[in-house]
Amino acid sequence: QVQLVESGGGLVQPGGSLRLSCAASGSFFSIYAMGWYRQAPGKQRELVATITSGGTTNYADSVKGRFTISRDNAKNTVYLQMNSLKPEDTAVYYCKAGVAPRAYWGQGTQVTVSS
Numbered sequence: 001q002v003q004l005v006e007s008g009g010g011l012v013q014p015g016g017s018l019r020l021s022c023a024a025s026g027s028f029f030s031i032y033a034m035g036w037y038r039q040a041p042g043k044q045r046e047l048v049a050t051i052t053s054g055g056t057t058n059y060a061d062s063v064k065g066r067f068t069i070s071r072d073n074a075k076n077t078v079y080l081q082m083n084s085l086k087p088e089d090t091a092v093y094y095c096k097a098g099v100a101p102r103a104y105w106g107q108g109t110q111v112t113v114s115s
Contacts, residue, residue: 001026002024002025002026002027002028002031002097002099002104003024003025003026003104004022004023004024004095004096004104004106004107005019005022005023005025005098005106005107006021006022006093006106006107006108006109007020007021007022007063007109008020008021008097008109009093009109009110009111010069010110010112011112011113011114012085012111012112012113013071013113013114013115014085014086014087014113014114014115015084015085016082016085016113017082017083017084017085018082018085018111019041019079019080019081020028020036020079020082020093020095020109020111021077021078021079021082021084022034022036022077022078022079022095022097023075023076023077024076024077024097024099024104024107025076028099030053030098030099031053031073031076031097031098031099032052032053032098032100033050033051033052033053033097033098034050034051034078034095034096034097034098035047035048035050035051035069035078035095035096035097036049036050036069036072036078036080036093036094036095036096036098037047037050037093037094038089038091038092038093038094038111039091039092039108040088040090040091040092043091044060045094047060048060048063048067048069048080048093049063049068049069049080050069051069051070051071052077053071053073053098055071057069062088063082063089065076065083066081066082066083066084066085067083068080068081068083069081078095078097080093082111084112085111085113086100087113087114088113089111089113090111090112090113090114091111092108092109092110092111093108093109093110093111094106094108
C-alpha cells in the first residue's frame with residue numbers, strides 16, 4: 001500500500017504564489033511517475049503537471065510558464081510551485097503516484113484564488 005499526503009493549499013490573491021507538496025509513504029520499491037491533477041466545482045478532473053522518475057515533465061497548456069513541478073526521489077515527494085495564480089486555478093488539487101501495478105491518489109488539497 002502507498003499513502004499520499006498533500007499539503008500547502010490555501011487561499012491566495014490573484015497574482016500570488018503557493019507551493020504544494022505531496023509525500024508518499026508505505027511499502028514500495030520505486031515510484032515511476034508522479035503528478036498533480038485538479039478538479040474545479042462542476043468540472044472533470046484534469047491534468048496539471050507530471051514528472052517521471054528521470055525528471056521529464058509535462059504541463060497543461062493553461063499552466064505552462066506559471067507552474068513548476070519537481071520531485072525529490074530520496075524523499076518520495078513531489079512539489080508544485082504555482083506562481084501568477086488566477087481565479088480559474090481555484091480547485092481541489094490531487095497528487096497521483098504510479099507504483100506498479102497501479103496508481104494511487106492523495107486526498108486532495110483546496111486551492112482558492114480570490115481577492
